[in-house]
Amino acid sequence: MYKRNIIITGGAGFIGSHVVRLFVNKYPEYRIINVDKLTYAGNLENLIDVEKKQNYVFIKADICEFEKIDTIFKEYNVDSIIHLAAESHVDRSIMNPMDFVMTNVVGTVTLLNVALNNWKNNFENKIFYHVSTDEVYGSLEMEGYFYETTPYNPRSPYSASKASSDHFVRAYFHTYNLPIKISNCSNNYGPFQFPEKLIPLMIINIMNNKPLPVYGKGENVRDWLYVEDHAEAIDIIFHYGTIGETYNIGGDNEWKNIDLVKFICRLMDEKLNYPPGSSEKLITFVKDRPGHDLRYAINCSKLKNTLGWKPKTNFKDGLIKTINWYLENAKWVNNVITGEYEKYYQKQYLER
Numbered sequence: 234m235y236k237r238n239i240i241i242t243g244g245a246g247f248i249g250s251h252v253v254r255l256f257v258n259k260y261p262e263y264r265i266i267n268v269d270k271l272t273y274a275g276n277l278e279n280l281i282d283v284e285k286k287q288n289y290v291f292i293k294a295d296i297c298e299f300e301k302i303d304t305i306f307k308e309y310n311v312d313s314i315i316h317l318a319a320e321s322h323v324d325r326s327i328m329n330p331m332d333f334v335m336t337n338v339v340g341t342v343t344l345l346n347v348a349l350n351n352w353k354n355n356f357e358n359k360i361f362y363h364v365s366t367d368e369v370y371g372s373l374e375m376e377g378y379f380y381e382t383t384p385y386n387p388r389s390p391y392s393a394s395k396a397s398s399d400h401f402v403r404a405y406f407h408t409y410n411l412p413i414k415i416s417n418c419s420n421n422y423g424p425f426q427f428p429e430k431l432i433p434l435m436i437i438n439i440m441n442n443k444p445l446p447v448y449g450k451g452e453n454v455r456d457w458l459y460v461e462d463h464a465e466a467i468d469i470i471f472h473y474g475t476i477g478e479t480y481n482i483g484g485d486n487e488w489k490n491i492d493l494v495k496f497i498c499r500l501m502d503e504k505l506n507y508p509p510g511s512s513e514k515l516i517t518f519v520k521d522r523p524g525h526d527l528r529y530a531i532n533c534s535k536l537k538n539t540l541g542w543k544p545k546t547n548f549k550d551g552l553i554k555t556i557n558w559y560l561e562n563a564k565w566v567n568n569v570i571t572g573e574y575e576k577y578y579q580k581q582y583l584e585r
């Protein structure tokens with residue numbers, strides 16, 4: 234008999250795997266049901282250290298499939314959802330927006346409908362926690378911050394789909410009283426991030442002596458947060474956040490892309506004993522991302538003041554940990570690059 238039965242969607246992805254690990258290890262009294270479709274971004278090798286734990290279950294499923302999710306709800310007596318499953322890469326959303334509409338909008342509404350159907354006679358102790366992004370607020374000039382009250386102004390198909398999902402989650406709270414919570418976080422970095430995103434791409438390209446593509450002039454600004462600090466914020470909001478509320482999460486750590494890439498180059502030169510300046514020579518300015526948001530900057534004082542969270546990981550320390558992880562996990566990196574990781578589910582769950 235578990236104290237809670239929690240579905241974590243997208244648990245095989247980057248942030249989801251850190252959230253699953255934290256919850257499985259910290260709360261043995263909770264059963265964690267990782268529901269993931271295993272798209273290209275889902276990698277069960279992210280969870281090898283927890284896959285045998287008693288309180289962990291993995292189920293391969295698409296969040297757009299009502300019947301399947303409904304069956305999981307009933308079978309596991311689900312009382313909470315932490316919803317991270319999404320198409321998450323802005324560049325892919327520009328190439329193929331429809332995937333983003335399906336998973337991020339239709340998938341989220343499907344989950345809301347399943348939760349409502351199963352919980353509507355008793356909302357007590359139930360939580361639908363939707364994990365979202367600061368990109369819903371749009372793009373800032375060089376001054377100012379995103380607050381929880383900032384009007385939404387999404388400008389990429391990715392952020393438009395996430396904004397839409399946030400609106401639906403809030404609508405289910407106001408219309409049906411579904412007990413929801415939302416958080417909107419800035420850019421994450423750390424181990425297990427798929428190397429299409431800026432930081433792991435730069436690390437792996439330096440390892441392989443390949444060009445470092447910087448979009449436009451590299452003037453765009455992002456606010457970086459170590460992924461374990463995000464997972465901890467999710468833990469705190471899940472347990473202590475107020476139903477119906479939104480919390481911003483950020484690192485108070487703004488970097489221009491070009492400065493960040495140069496910093497990574499310096500750290501990699503030191504780590505690999507390359508002559509100073511070697512990695513920087515790989516920097517290549519490429520065509521800008523269409524509609525490239527100039528700056529994201531989060532004000533997260535609500536979370537700090539009301540729930541006492543703050544980021545623990547200093548940026549240089551976090552980057553060094555991340556670089557070391559990619560260097561020490563050549564097999565993980567290689568399996569991602571070759572596509573071998575996609576066979577893991579077959580081997581681990583179907584052929585035994």
Ligand code: NAD
Pocket residue numbers: 242243244245246247248249268269270271272273274275276294295296297316317318319320321322336340364365366367395417418419420421422427
């Ligand atoms: P990710 O792309 O690494 O992982 C997404 C996961 O969702 C994968 O495991 C994938 O298989 C799964 N998935 C995709 N479509 C699915 C579907 N239809 N059904 C079931 N599973 C599906 O993403 P991430 O970077 O870990 O982001 C996780 C969440 O956090 C997303 O909702 C994203 O919008 C949000 N977020 C990300 C960041 C960031 O910097 N990465 C920052 C703020 C918020």
Ligand code: DAU
Pocket residue numbers: 321322323324365366367368418419420421429430431432434446447448451453454455490522529
């Ligand atoms: O702000 C939170 C968001 O951060 C999340 O919601 C998204 O899921 C996540 O992907 C991330 O979005 P970004 O577009 O900011 O991240 P990305 O790593 O793709 O790019 C970071 C910055 O670096 C951005 O300004 C684009 C730039 N960039 C990116 C890549 C991949 C480059 O200059 N070169 C690159 O090759």
